[in-house]
Amino acid sequence: MSIQKIKAIDAIQEAQKIAFAPFVFQATISLRKLGVLDLIFNRRKKGGISIEDISKELSISVYGIGVLLEIAESSNIVIKNDDNKYEITTIGYFLTYNKTVDVNINFTNDVCYKGLYHLNDSIKEGKPEGLKELGNWDTIYEGLSQLTPEVQKSWFEFDHHYSDDIFQDALEIVFRKNPGLIFDIGANTGKFAISGCKYNETVSIKMIDLPGQLKKALVNVKDKGFENRVSGHEIDWLSENPKIPTGADVIWMCQFLDCFSKDEILKILKVCVGSMEENTELLIMETYTDRQKFDNAKFILEATSLYFTVLANGNSKMYKATELMELVDQAGLTIKEDLAVGEYHTIFVCKKK
Numbered sequence: 001m002s003i004q005k006i007k008a009i010d011a012i013q014e015a016q017k018i019a020f021a022p023f024v025f026q027a028t029i030s031l032r033k034l035g036v037l038d039l040i041f042n043r044r045k046k047g048g049i050s051i052e053d054i055s056k057e058l059s060i061s062v063y064g065i066g067v068l069l070e071i072a073e074s075s076n077i078v079i080k081n082d083d084n085k086y087e088i089t090t091i092g093y094f095l096t097y098n099k100t101v102d103v104n105i106n107f108t109n110d111v112c113y114k115g116l117y118h119l120n121d122s123i124k125e126g127k128p129e130g131l132k133e134l135g136n137w138d139t140i141y142e143g144l145s146q147l148t149p150e151v152q153k154s155w156f157e158f159d160h161h162y163s164d165d166i167f168q169d170a171l172e173i174v175f176r177k178n179p180g181l182i183f184d185i186g187a188n189t190g191k192f193a194i195s196g197c198k199y200n201e202t203v204s205i206k207m208i209d210l211p212g213q214l215k216k217a218l219v220n221v222k223d224k225g226f227e228n229r230v231s232g233h234e235i236d237w238l239s240e241n242p243k244i245p246t247g248a249d250v251i252w253m254c255q256f257l258d259c260f261s262k263d264e265i266l267k268i269l270k271v272c273v274g275s276m277e278e279n280t281e282l283l284i285m286e287t288y289t290d291r292q293k294f295d296n297a298k299f300i301l302e303a304t305s306l307y308f309t310v311l312a313n314g315n316s317k318m319y320k321a322t323e324l325m326e327l328v329d330q331a332g333l334t335i336k337e338d339l340a341v342g343e344y345h346t347i348f349v350c351k352k353k
């Protein structure tokens, strides 16, 4: 939409929506938590439900339900029908029952909401100034294993939601040449390592991550009975001289490089190149802003970038594929294959030049 084409009356409406966006967001949180949206949805075949009945069924005042539903109606989350009863709209339905929206709402509320207040300072300082709302660390990754259970749950659900579903497709690419040893860089909770061991009976996997995260991942691997084939290597990529072992047939990085600035990515890739043989494949799986078919997917990635700015580390983002391609080239790698995986992800299969 060009700026000339929107009428002033519509433009002021949009501007006011932004001015009060946190109000609409918190009202939505409340409507979800109190079960108001569920209740309205469940009454859809009975012609909706009145405010008095909602109040009675949920034991909440008519006043409380009223203020929430007023703004929900103006935000097209619910509508009031001719009998003065509330019904849920398609937007309200997605806010209540769509898995991706659910994961995003919980991540925004539990992990990001308080921290986002400090965004302006983060932009000026290049530091995650909002992180102090969660704990006293330099980056969120140092604190992942120490977050409160509610925050941790929402962080991991967000993280896993964007990789779990495509792991199966990704495994087929990772295992095409039957690798004997894989390095999983940024192994997180060990989910990929566990899936890899289930997928292939002989593969060994070395998970490479920060000490706190690695400890948790190794426990998860042991719980699944794969401790004989999965080992760990502690690293802090932000330290002076990070090193990884040699000998991998495949180095796997999934949604990992977006946790770093361009300079840091270059350093990480160069360390990997130093550990690679001629035939080693480095597989980078990411969601790129310039590879999204749907506007809402691009929008999610842009919001995720702000999470990196204000909470994660202050200097990373969701990148364009073209930006990563340049860094891969500068690090001494060539992209042998550029593969679309699922609807949102891309795998670059890289080899040493």
Ligand SMILES: C[S@@+](CC[C@H](N)C(=O)[O-])C[C@H]1O[C@@H](n2cnc3c(N)ncnc32)[C@H](O)[C@@H]1O
Binding pocket: 141, 144, 159, 160, 163, 185, 186, 187, 188, 189, 208, 209, 210, 213, 235, 236, 237, 238, 253, 254, 255, 256, 259
């Ligand atoms: C977004 S998660 C990766 C998720 C996982 N690969 C997946 O696909 O679900 C980023 C991972 O990078 C690790 N990480 C972040 N900063 C790091 C650092 N400075 N050194 C080592 N690992 C780091 C985190 O601990 C985390 O496991």
